[in-house]
Amino acid sequence: MSGICKARLTEERRQWRKDHPYGFYARPVKTENGLDLLNWQVGIPGKKGVNHWCHFLIPSNYSYSRTPWENGVFKMTMTFPEDYPSKPPKFKWLLMGKFVPALFHPNVYPSGTVCLSILNEEEGWKPAITIKQILLGVQNLLDEPNPDSPAQSDAYMLFKKDRVAYDKRIRQQAKENPA
């Protein structure tokens, strides 16, 4: 690992420990030789319903809009290349065993790789983007898929054709990935 890569990841880890968004986790994998800073396990909580600034004022029986992702925590792996931060990390849905289908989401490839512009070296990646920003970006992507960049057919087709069935499937998925 290059000095720049190591220093940056050490600092990213420190910053993450110091301040990270609510409900998320991100930690380098532990190996027999200590921490493997190039491989992180992350957990991304599904977005909650619209965050009204005035929660206090809303009666408890008021049903404000919810997202089908809420109550789920989606475990992924984040792999950094040797030339990080020149190149972006890769995000992969953690396959819990063999042949488990990838995350049901229009922008997740069947291999599990997440397709997001800020994670693409030729599109939106900038070395200044922090781990926190990436994870928030992925969380955003969960509930706001980008139909212009389909990565798997199943989720993409359902998202386009039948939003109710799509939401139901996502809700089931969130249930299977509890916090």
Place this chain on the structure above:
Amino acid sequence: MEFQPPSVSQVEQIIVQLYESIDPHFQKSAQEYIQNLQKQQYAWDLAPQLLASQSVNAQFIGAHIFQVKISRDWYGLFINDLEIWCDLKWVRTELLGWIVRHSSGSNIVVTKLCLALTAYALQAVPDIWSNFIPDFFEMLHSGLPLLEFLTVVPEEVLRADLIGERKAKVYQELTNSIPRVFSTLRSLLSEYCGNPEHDLILKQKCLRCLQSWILYGVPFDSLFLLIDNVINLFSHESTNDSVTDVLVEFISQPRITSYQNTVCEKMLCCMTSDWAKAQMVNDADESLAKNLCRLMTTFGENFYNYIAIHFLRQDVIVYMEMMLIEMPLQFWYLLQESLSDPDIIPVNNIDNDAVNGEDTVTSTSHITPDESQKIREMSLVVFRKLVEILRSKIQYPPDIEWAEWTKGIYMINYLFVSLFAPILIILTNSTDVKEQFKIYRRNVGDTVMNSYFVLRDQMLAFFVDLAITQLNSPGRNPSQWQDLESTLFCIKSIAEAVDHNENVYLPRLFGAEVYGMLPLQGHVRLRNTALSLIGSYADWFKSHPQYILSALNYLIPALSDAELALSAATSFKEVCDACRDSLVGDIDNLVNMYMVVGPHIQPKEKQKVIESIADVIQALSPDKMLQPLLVVTNDIIQTMREANPPQYRDVIITQLEYLTCCCRGIQPPDDKVIILDDNEHELRNEENFFDPSSAVGLANTLLEITSNIAEIWYHDSEVIEYLCKFLSIGIHTNSSILSIPFEMIAPLIQISFQRDHHSYWLDTAAKVVTIYGSNNRYGTALRDMLAALTSTTIQHVRCQTDMEQYPDIVNSYFSVLTKYLQKCPLLLYTLPSDMFKSILTFSVAGLGLQERLALKSAVNFMGEFIGQNYKDEQFAKGVENVMMACGLEIMRELLLGIGGRLPRSFVPSLASVLHKITGRYIEASREWLNILLSQALNTLILHS
């Protein structure tokens, strides 16, 4: 439109109404009126008139107009060239005059005037006003307006978008002024002005000003001179808030490390003073304790190395004791890392010690081996105390109180004894509060794990003993579960860090002393934690197989309990997966257990259980695999046989999922997809030691059932999706027990896809080609399958509109074609020529689609097609013939796409295909380009 200058009294009237009206529409129009007024030249005259008003609001607007005009309409001052200098001086004199006149009046007006004057200075530097800060000192000498000005200047400079020479000059101006500013602040902070009320305001203002300069970035030497004066004011209630802000800013400065020792001495002295200690238990004024905590936390997060090195110092010990009350999790993690860092606390090298007769240290710090030993001993004490507190923090409250948390109040008292919990308390509703507690527990769990690296075996000893004590405490209330649960939760948190060979404490935990005594009824949370604890130590069980069965005995009854099933099934899966080799001897017991408990387990959990048992079956020798597998699958197959449409649709889906899980389980954990060529095929047959009649029987049954499902549910996309998933994974598995043989699956796919055009059939076909494609013996059948799938696809998807309407079919069809290209490309050329042509026409049409999924797959396929690697000359010739026939069309589509017909995000992939063509067919590409460009030119001429 001409703007008629209003009179001052009219404007004053509008200002009154702006602030006093309760009608939002009126307020909005009043605001717009004033904003419009600011744009007029007349506003330069209006501003001083408003400043002369009796109303503070009008004065404020007057000052504001000055600020806005200077910032946005500076060149408006230059209307009359002859009066430029006069005008410029006039503005400065006006502003200074008004500052003096209002200096005993309203603060907000003075602040606004200072902002206006700063805006003026930033515009006037360097030509008109070069030394504005010294001038200001001269004009105002001292007092509040001066402090106000000195406070806003650095803030405004940071905010202003200065460039070039002006930026350099302004920054220089500030740098030059630092000694004078700081000497003024120092004398104001250290002296008493005679009037207590005024003195307080002055000191608060000074501190605020100092903070502004720290934020701007001042050389540390200058700051350092003031630290004593600031610290002295920390213990004064009235200045405590502002001092905390300054100190927090001060110790967060990255450049502080060079002065670390002196700063830390002073800060520790301040934070551990008697006054400060008293504040930790001061209920009367929470804000003082809060400020202290903030300061201590910031200190800890910046000076953890210093604390580690000076671990034995009395003030550091006091500081840590106070931090134990506060419990900021982040600090303990940083401290643990420092303590484990050999560059900070040297490691005593025992091996060398034996040789050299003295400790050898590997560190750059000046800690003696003796000291480092003491530090380690001391850190054990501190961290031991820490984990005791951490455990108590994550203990659930009594049931009644937990129910009360729905009101969202108790959380504060219970959880946030420390004022610095890592969670923001935004109490919304009960779910949020309870969820916050769960997340807090996870964060604490992380801290417990970090502490393990300090305490190691001591921590295990502590928690295991504690669990035993908790279970055995005399007179224990039978309904009490919270304390034991929190202990088990802590043990679970360190699972990742504990050595798999640990054989002192974990045997006690998983043996009779703890798990043997855990309740089997009620206590859902306790049992859930106990269940997931087993799963988290799956790797430990692998090295200690003698404890597996008793753990499973605890797990299995919970599988059929809806409240526990998820954690039980997850742990069951983890243990079976990791310990499959140790469990092979117990496969009959596991299968029997499944037969008994299975009917009572919910589908999602049952999937896990089936996969777990299949994991163990996988580890059996091939001749023993079939029997248990038959027992498990017979149950599933039986249910499917009994399920008749339409009521049993969900049953069918569930059973298909079970079969899929079974396939997953029997796949070896480190295995890759097997690809059958001639030799491997024989090998696979040889490996099958199954009783042929049973294996064939199972295969026939599966074929019969899947064919039935495919026929009955052909229209139901969801059922077909699950069916295809099972078929695909079945043919992937190593042992062919759950596979439908090629001879049967190929026709099944063809017929079914013809019946209803679900893309899932094409996906399954792609899997079939992956596995069997490189085996020559299937050539004819594979070609027939491709021909059948192609003709069905092309009949169903006839034009570009159809392609855009069925992107999933287009996508899956291209995947099938790509697999043929990769595995058996020659088969493509043995198709009837009409059909081959249709495929090419279809692919070229795909390059012009607007639908992203279909377009993407078409572009990928074209890239694969052109980029094929071929060694066979005849084959190469074949490809070239195709390209000569279609190359022009392909290139036309690519160029049109790149030229703007397709979304921009597709340009790189289109360009890469184009690159492949031009690289491989150089001459022809030139010719095609000439043709295409001349056609384009002709079109242009025609249009013009």
